[in-house]
Amino acid sequence: MAAALAVLSPARAPADGQTAGGGNQTRWGPLSDLDRTLLVKVRQAGLWEMPAGQQAEQRASSLRVKQVGNMIMTQHMQLDADVRATAQKLNVQLPNEPNADQRSWLREMSATFGTDFDHTFVLRLRAAHGKVFAVIATARAQSRNTLIRAFAERAMKFVNTHMTLLESTGLVTDSALH
Structure with missing residues (x-):
């Protein structure tokens, strides 16, 4: 899985998810800090949950946990491809x-069986x-950017x-649950 992640991650992207270029206006409407945060948080969720899911297949004792992973x-x-495409359109x-x-959390899971x-x-x-659900819901409710709203619905x-x-x-x- 690590090799697949390296292929999916553009080499020039900064680790902190900063916006490339300037300006907040796009053809889909204004792009807010919350909109950017949504994209960054969804991307980061995938970056740890994909390897966590792979670990579940290898380390879990419960068949259901393996299936869920x-x-x-x-x-x-799928969501990672979507977030990367959406982010690219919005620069x-x-x-x-x-x-x-x-x-x-990944290290913690790696130490258990x-x-x-x-x-x-x-x-x-x-x-x-x-x-992350709370971030997605807030962005969906508050964004004035139609591309972000559509992405938020899919992510939700x-x-x-x-x-x-x-x-x-x-x-x-x-x-x-807290």
Whole structure:
């Protein structure tokens, strides 16, 4: 999977997801800081959740967790292509790597197997999806950019599906919902 991620990540994109070029006006409407944040956060979500899904296939003890990991990984590949295409149209540069928290979650998962992995995977991903869902919903509600609103709708469907999948494992606790 690491090789696939290297191919998908443009070499010139800065790690912090800064906007290339200047200006806030696009042919789809103004581009706000929240719109840019949406694209960056969705990209970063995929950058750690794709490898996490691959780890689930290899490290989980529960067949359901393995299935959920595979579905999330596959769907994030689709969402990643979408976010990169949308960002390119809007001249927004995206990060090439997960943020520090996400990298630490991957390291944490890499140190576990079996039921320990199952719990860590489900709780980390469910909590992260809850946070990014709020960013997507806010951007969808507030953006004046039609391209961003359409992307937010697509992203929201993926994230909602992922939360439902994670909850279907029976491992989601109250702590993952905060």
